[in-house]
Amino acid sequence: MSRDRTGFVFDERFLEHDAGVATTVTMRAGSFELSPEPHPSSVFITRRTKEFLDGSGLASLMLPIAAREATEDEIATYHTRDYIAGIRAFAEAGLASGPFKAPWGEIDEETPLSPGSLTAALYAAGGAMNAVRAVMEGQVRNAFALLRPPDHHAMSNKAMGFCIFNNTAIAAHYARNTYGLERIMVVDWDVHHGNGTQDAFYGDPGVLFLSLHQQDWYPKLAGELDQVGHGAGIGYTVNIPLPAGTGDRGYRAAFEQLVLPIGLQYRPQLIIVTAGQDASWLDPLAQMMMTMDGFRQIAQCMVGLAEEVCDGRIVVLQAGGYSPAYVPYCTAAIVEALVGVDLGIVDLYDTAPELKRCQEIFSQETREALRAARVWHQSWWKL
Structure with missing residues (x-):
């Protein structure tokens, strides 16, 4: 029975990562204070999502x-040991945030750390690996991990973009080292480019990294079409930058025209999804106009691909998403696709004309972006 079920990773220790609040308005001369505003990557969002599920x-x-604490050796499959020690010291000292540079590495100004952040990050990485283990050993067919903090911007020696350790890269290394996999496909649909994950596998044909993200957004100069890998890994980094306002139809077309054909040719033995729900129309940090139904559709695409090429083995790792109201809805739609049910959850703004527009728009700019991506990646894939 369990082999046909979806696994679920969540641990209360994830909530120990406190990103804090913003209160200060800086002026050219002086500053003043406002009532506290939660950090965009608020623990409140993760808590509400768990309550929604x-x-x-x-x-x-x-x-x-169950999640578990990742070992230093496991984290060090991507991150440097000096960086791991530096993050430990920084978090234990109770320092709030960067920017901070040291010989061991760097923490940017957008990535706060609290005394509980290290525990949360270690358990998130361990939870990602346990999800892979459960899928690879047949305990479940697929898995969803509601992790915190997010991961895909974390570089080998730099915490950035709210991310501390790169759960996706660590999970992919774990899958290969433990189960001898030769082909792993990572699909990153977070609205921001997964620069850390790209870096981890840029010269590696054994991990196909495919990212859909808002064009010219964050990080600066990351995720351009011409970033395709190097050496033996050329062609195995596939970036699909999309214009603002892409919406549900544009994302579905991107999956149908690029993600699925490439996946069918690569035929991975495991699929890992970095699932940021920040492409939604209500997200404050992007403008991509996705809806709950759009996330359900792209998740169904990935489930279908996994059934076709790797006996359903897909692990979905929660990443970004900054709308406390809407992230739980979009996440639930993804989980419904994994479980194979439709519980009849009514969209948050079901009758809003803006919602309908997000579901229907398919602009010429989006069509051109997809055409450009197909032409570019045809050098390595049949599209």
Whole structure:
């Protein structure tokens, strides 16, 4: 029975990562204070998402998978040991945030650390690996991990973009080192480019990294079409930059025209998804106009691909998403696709004309971006 179920990773220790609040307005001369505003990567969002999965009944349909603390050796499959030690010292000192540079590495100004951040980050990485283990050993068919903090901007020796350790890269290394996999496909649909994950596998044909993200957004100069890998890894980094306002139809077309054909040719033995729900139309940090239904559709695409090429083995790792109201809805739609159910959850703004527009728009700019991506990547893939 469990082999046909979806696994679910969540641990209360994830919530120990406190990103804090913003209160200060800086002027050219002086500053002043406002009432506290939660950091965009607020623990409140993760907590609400877990409550949503519980309240909707989705959590009860999944098999719980325990998280665990990742070891230093496991983290060091991507991050340097000096960086790991530096993050430990920085977090234990209770320092709030960067920018901070030291011989061991760097923490940018957007990545706060609290005394509980290291524990949360270690358990998030361990939870990602346990999700892979459960799928690879047949305990579950696929898995969803509601992780915190997010991961895909973290570089080997730099915490950036709210990210401390790169759960995706660590999970992919774990899958290969433990189970001898030769082909792993990582699909990153977070609205921001997964520069850390790209860096981890840029010269590696054994991990196909494919990223869909808002064009010319964050990080600066990351995720351009011409970033395709180097050496033996040329062609195995596939960037699909998309214009603002792409919407549900544009994302679905990107999957149909690029992600699925490339996946069918690569035929991975495991698929890992870096799932940021920050491409939604209500997200404050992007403008991509995706809806709950759009996320359901792209998740169904990935489930279908996994069924076709790797016996359903897909692990979905929660990353970004900054709308406290809407992230839980979009995440639930993804989980519904993994579980194979439709519980009849009504979209948050079901009758809003803006929602309908997000579902229907398919602009000429989006069509041209997809055409450009197909032409570019045809050098390595049949598209």
